[in-house]
Amino acid sequence: MNNEKDPLFTLKEDLDKELFDKIEITSQKRLIMSKIHHKHTKKKINWHIFLNIGVTAAVICLLSILGSSYLSNEELTEEDPGEEIKNPEMTDQHSMFIPEDDLKDEINEEKKEIRKKQKPVVEDNINDPAPSSEEEEPEKEEPKPNETTIQVPPFDFSYILQNPAAFTAEASQGILHGTNTIIGESFESIAEKYGDLPFVSGAEGGYKHNLGSDYLLTFDEKGEGILHRVEVKRRINTNLTVEQMVNALGIPYFYHDAMSTNGVYMAYIYGNYQVTMRVEGKVELNQRDTNADLDVVFVDSDAKLTTLQLSRKWLEETLLNKNTEISAGEE
Amino acid sequence: MEDTHKNHLIESLIDEYETPITKLAYFYVRDWPTAQDICQEVFIKVYDVLDHFNHQSSYKTWIYRITINKCKDYRKSAYFRKNTVVDKLHKYFNKEIAATPEQVLLQSEEQTSMSALIFTLPIKYREIILLYYYEELTTQEISELLNINSSTVRTRLGRGRQKLKTMLQRRDKDE
Numbered sequence: 001m002n003n004e005k006d007p008l009f010t011l012k013e014d015l016d017k018e019l020f021d022k023i024e025i026t027s028q029k030r031l032i033m034s035k036i037h038h039k040h041t042k043k044k045i046n047w048h049i050f051l052n053i054g055v056t057a058a059v060i061c062l063l064s065i066l067g068s069s070y071l072s073n074e075e076l077t078e079e080d081p082g083e084e085i086k087n088p089e090m091t092d093q094h095s096m097f098i099p100e101d102d103l104k105d106e107i108n109e110e111k112k113e114i115r116k117k118q119k120p121v122v123e124d125n126i127n128d129p130a131p132s133s134e135e136e137e138p139e140k141e142e143p144k145p146n147e148t149t150i151q152v153p154p155f156d157f158s159y160i161l162q163n164p165a166a167f168t169a170e171a172s173q174g175i176l177h178g179t180n181t182i183i184g185e186s187f188e189s190i191a192e193k194y195g196d197l198p199f200v201s202g203a204e205g206g207y208k209h210n211l212g213s214d215y216l217l218t219f220d221e222k223g224e225g226i227l228h229r230v231e232v233k234r235r236i237n238t239n240l241t242v243e244q245m246v247n248a249l250g251i252p253y254f255y256h257d258a259m260s261t262n263g264v265y266m267a268y269i270y271g272n273y274q275v276t277m278r279v280e281g282k283v284e285l286n287q288r289d290t291n292a293d294l295d296v297v298f299v300d301s302d303a304k305l306t307t308l309q310l311s312r313k314w315l316e317e318t319l320l321n322k323n324t325e326i327s328a329g330e331e
Numbered sequence: 332m333e334d335t336h337k338n339h340l341i342e343s344l345i346d347e348y349e350t351p352i353t354k355l356a357y358f359y360v361r362d363w364p365t366a367q368d369i370c371q372e373v374f375i376k377v378y379d380v381l382d383h384f385n386h387q388s389s390y391k392t393w394i395y396r397i398t399i400n401k402c403k404d405y406r407k408s409a410y411f412r413k414n415t416v417v418d419k420l421h422k423y424f425n426k427e428i429a430a431t432p433e434q435v436l437l438q439s440e441e442q443t444s445m446s447a448l449i450f451t452l453p454i455k456y457r458e459i460i461l462l463y464y465y466e467e468l469t470t471q472e473i474s475e476l477l478n479i480n481s482s483t484v485r486t487r488l489g490r491g492r493q494k495l496k497t498m499l500q501r502r503d504k505d506e
Contacts, residue, residue, distance in 0.1 A: 007496055011464040014445040020354065023363055029345045032374045036341065039375065 111225070115199050115207075156214075157240045157308065164248040172270035176230045176310040179217060183273060183312060187225040194219075206231070220311070229311035242266065242279060243301035246326060249275075253320040254296035256285055264296055266305075267315055274313045277305040298325045341378045344390060349374075351466070352398050358461050359402035360411070361450060369405060373398050388475065395466075396476050399458070406454075448498045456491030463488055 159177055160167045167177055174183035180193060190207075191197070197207035197219065206218040206229070214236055220229035234240070245266070246252065252266035264283045267276045281303020285294040352373055356366035376397055384393060405411055449457060462468045462476065470488065474481035 006492075007499060008460070008464050008492060011445065011449075011460075012467070015449070015465055018444050018446040019357070025350055025353070027345075027349060028367060028371055029342065029349065032345055032349075032371050033338075033342065035371065036375055036378045 108221075112199055115196060157234065157238065157305070160308075161240075161244055161248045168249065168268075168270060171268075171273055171275050171310055174273050174310070174312075176232070176308075179211070179230055179232070181219070181227060181230055183227055183230065183310065185227050187219075187221055187227060190219055190227060229309060231307055231309040233307045238304050238306055240305045241301065242281070242299055242303045242305065242326060245277065245305055246301075251322050251326075252277075253315070253317075253322060254279070254283075254299055254324040255315070255320055256294040256296055258293060264299070266299075267320070269313055269315065269317060272313050274311060274315055276309045276311075276315075278307040279303045280306050293319075295321075296324045298327075301326050301328050337378065337381055340381065341374065344377060344394065345374055348391065348394050352394060355395065355398050355461075355466065356402050358449075358457070358465075359399070359454075360405055365405070369398065369401050373401055376401075392472060392476055396478075399476065448495060448502070451498070452491060452494060456487055456494060459484060459487045460491045460495065 156178070163177075170177050175181070181190060187207075194209050197209055199205070199207050200218075206220040209217040209219070211217040211232065214234060216233045216235055218229075218231040218233065219227055220231070221227065249268055252268050254264060254266050256262075256264050261278070264279045264285075265276045266279055267274055269275075279299060282298075282300035283296060283303065284298035286297045287294050349370060353363075353366050353370040356369040356373075357363060360366055360369065373394065377394060384390075388396075449460065452460065458477070459473060462473045463470070468476065470481050470484045473488075474484045477484070
């Protein structure tokens with residue numbers, strides 16, 4: 001390529017001598033290698049950082065998605081009312097959730113309405129004499145062909161005075177003598193015995209039945225069509241006094257019913273049941289302090305007992321006392 | 332390619348081509364530290380693209396092409412242009428300052444040296460002359476390296492050589 005005739009054949013030697021002889025050429029190999037490794041380590045670190053962050057984010061996303069898929073019972077029940085409001089007409093579907101309490105209330109209301117439509121309401125009046133109209137009596141005496149009424153023994157308060165032990169024994173079993181019923185039995189069985197009874201609403205309301213000419217029988221239903229309370233009321237003026245009952249059944253509890261009738265009652269408790277009688281006569285009440293119940297401090301021994309009621313025990317014995325003075329009132 | 336193999340290969344390439352690459356870069360940038368920096372960048376680049384090397388040319392040609400491209404990029408940069416202008420102004424004002432006879436003699440010797448004459452050539456002739464005479468590449472290798480026709484290489488080589496001969500003859504007459 002380069003021969004001796006070419007004046008530039010010594011170019012390489014000349015340039016080396018002029019340019020590079022004075023320069024001390026040192027190797028940059030170590031520096032280059034360290035730069036290469038540093039750069040690639042950085043790349044690897046970045047890759048690992050992004051990988052770790054990505055994996056962590058993916059796990060968090062997955063957990064949040066899975067977590068949101070499972071609602072707690074409280075969260076689920078919070079959403080149910082909305083669904084019910086949207087489709088109230090779908091209550092006949094078996095798969096739909098219907099609150100139990102609402103269903104019971106609906107059934108009870110429907111039953112009451114049906115009974116009201118079937119029978120006229122009987123007015124409850126203490127002073128109202130026994131029905132004597134010629135039009136009504138034949139209807140009652142003539143049994144309806146579909147009704148399976150049974151004969152019940154005639155009721156009289158005198159039975160209690162004559163047979164206190166037997167009355168007490170029956171009462172402790174939930175049976176009110178002379179009514180042929182037992183507390184806790186179904187209303188269907190009562191309907192079989194007494195037919196469809198008219199219903200009266202109010203504090204002293206219930207399903208009414210004339211027990212003979214002197215007494216009015218009231219059945220009270222409480223929950224799931226079960227007999228809760230049976231009451232006998234003397235229609236005409238009664239001669240049964242507090243003293244007679246105390247002599248027959250012993251010292252009772254006296255209490256003032258401030259919640260409903262505002263009357264004074266005497267009560268006997270027999271196991272899970274209680275017998276209460278309304279006292280009408282001279283009584284004295286006392287209030288210990290502003291918010292306390294009224295205590296019955298005095299009852300005239302000649303005060304009359306107008307009603308007798310047997311029910312499940314709901315009185316609390318610890319809140320009652322037998323300190324009431326029973327004596328003849330001053331005329 | 333495995334990292335270990337890559338490391339061995341790049342180390343051997345550095346051993347073989349580090350000095351020629353730095354010198355080649357110097358011919359373009361005329362500054363030794365800059366040439367060394369370019370040399371570093373060239374080998375880092377070689378390491379990065381080593382997996383993509385297709386072996387259609389030799390490692391020497393491939394690395395030389397990377398070096399020349401780096402040098403040309405540097406010469407196009409604003410930093411190089413600014414420095415060149417500053418250098419020219421510096422030289423111009425230095426001429427105006429009165430110098431001693433020894434300094435004038437040294438300056439005249441520097442200006443008439445072979446390297447000074449080479450650097451006065453336009454870059455398109457200078458790179459062909461240097462690749463041909465200094466790097467001892469064939470015109471075919473130079474055409475592949477610069478991605479131009481070999482006839483163009485030969486033309487530029489002839490013209491560059493003629494220019495250099497003229498300058499050498501003028502220098503000899505002056506001496």
